[in-house]
Amino acid sequence: MFFKVYFVIAYLLLLASGLPLSAHREPPERLEKLNRRSKDHSIDSTLLLGTYEKLNHKRDILALDNLRNFKPKLVTDKFQLLSPVRDPKEVYQTILYNLFNLYWDGSEGNWRNKCGASETPVVWSVAVALRAISNSGNFGTSQQINDILSALNKYKLNTLEGAYSALTAQDSDVYNDDVSQVSWVFTDVLGSYQSLLQLGYNANDLINYLGTQVNPQVGGITWKCRLPYVSSILTLEAALAAVRYYEINSEPSLLTFAIYNLNWVFNNLLEPDTCFIYDGMSADTHGVNKGKLTYTIGTAISTMAYLSKYDSSYDWKSIALGFALKALSNGTCDNQFFHSDGADVGILNDSLDHSHLLFAGLADLLELTSPASEYESQAYQMFRDFVQRQVRHLYEKYLNSDIYIGSACPSTLSALLDFGSLVQIFQDASRVVDGI
Template sequence: TSTSFSSSKLLSDVSSGFSDTTNEIWQRFWLSSENAFNSNDDICGGASYDEPSLWNQAVIGRASVLLQDNSKIGSIINNINDYQNSQLKVFSASTAKNTDIYTDDNAQIAWVFIDAYQQTQNQQYLEAAKYIMNFLQNQTINGGVIWQYQADYIASISTVEAALAAVRLHEITNDDSLIEYAQKNMDFMFQYLQDPSDKLFYDGLSQSDYSDVNKGKLSYTVGCALSTLAYLYKDTGNSYYKNQATELADAATNKNGAFYDGNGLWNNQLQYEHLLFMGFSDIINLDSDFESYTSEVLRQANYIYNYLQDPNDLNMYFGLIDSSTQSMFSRYSKAYTGGGDSFSGDNNYCPGSSTKIKKSFMDNASIAQILY
């Protein structure tokens, strides 16, 4: 069970939440001495430097570009470029710039460059997105995208994120081969990686043995698939893509399905949830037939906004209710009575403070995108 809420009030409340949270992340996690983001929260002062992974940079990068602040765009792009492998010209998981390169990371970096180009018209950003897209295409076998450079595993998240990069790049270049690429990737997803019993996607499979399937299911894969299908339907007019999006959206919102806990809340890690919200946003904005999902998406957003936001640290959020504060957990337990949670209380309070608690860089970057 859960409390009722006013969707109109929620939308009004979060109207400035995106910019407030994104700016607070910049205040707390941008380290001027390094010209880089820091994984460590500086709420206590004197935070040591801990380099974020490329995935984290991609998530805060997209939120930062969406702020439409050109100075921040320049700063985050420069920081991302610290991860570029000099030989392959795509991006490593760390600033070691080695061949520890992941296609899902790079697809999200392509989105950042696409957004940055659309905001600034800087041709270098568009060329960077095209270069990444070419790399992703070269890591694709029969429509499935290899997860790690020079490895065997075909990942569903890489396959759908590369497809989404393609359809988003097509919006700028009108290169129809990008649509064909995305179509082939989605065909691969539906043929080899969809569970016929619940219509959700498996995590991936071995390119050397398609029967060797990792049957884990994550919501971010469905989110990226929904976004890609929205673009494909818009660009081709083929109702097949609308029907597939409907089937996936139904599967993702099945309260007895893999994505729900006993309290009727989405159960995947918050740091990945922004992609599911993005997928629903894309299909709802595409066609009025998808508006029926709006109330469920807003119900999930209401939980994040009203139960995970720290009242002592407004615009910043905990990733889990279990590791929030005792008062927050008590309030949650009265509203959500389905059980399954226990308060851990392992908070990282600032020395000498009973209210200031360090927050997660990645969780809050994800929430910034959800608020957008």
């Protein structure tokens, strides 16, 4: 994602240093077992949990005691909501059609990286576009969704079950966060189209693979296959992949894997004062990359919202609520994630591809949990108002233009990743607000 280029450079420097990389490679016996186990397409609890158990990984959330009872004064009157002019569901359906109409290349059986261009996208962009479609719950017949999903076969590694290459070269250039997002797509479609199991779209293989990517030195999931950098967003995305797939599979180790991953991030990469999440750490030096983005917060909130349905070991809803309040500075939107002056004060400054998962997290919290007090009811309404205000801003910025009309390639947001992220934001908004 945002840091991929940075860490490719870091990886090249590591190669140049002459330091042995063999110590960071996945144990061959685990990968062999993965390939054997995946033949029957079942979840293997030893693949998921084995490394964490060898590390005696703690399930305790050491850093989050203060969030369970975090009830700051809510600021609900700083920003004025504009009178709604559109139904976000109608906007979503329109730009979803535009996404498919403008970016899908039926002759090539793949998406276009940019509207009107023949450049092939990376698998991350494809996964984001597919999730914009699969998350709608209404995307045509099994054959139609199979035609679109078949684009992923161009990236699938035949030598390693569950892994997807960043490029259609199908080489070992595997970023594990891509695998997590592909698994979300499979979980979406399998919830509606069980017949697709017969066509090979099985999230078991992907989640088993993610289990092999738990770093054997420190825990957490490695950002790129066989490299020592452990990424917070990937570890959280894998947690969300597991708990969402639990709704279909009901394998208990999926919940345990989700909790292990969530707690690893909380115990290793949480900024103490803000409860924002650092980008990751080196398994070799334990050095922490202190970059922070909203997609980690959103994915953590989503994971806890789902866990609140199935696991009673923690008060997941209260922790997720505290996370959301921290991210929005109790309603003031006065932190590093927001513009601090000018016409855009209080508007998210993260790019669409990094902020769309924050909207997903808030939508999951609002849709999957319920307020249990007057205070929580006020907080939930504050989150809805936040979504309405932010998405209204996006509508005015992008959709009073050729993006909304959709008859030709848009002059802005021409990249598949950006357009797909925008579609996802409006889809999530349509889940929780009636007008923007």
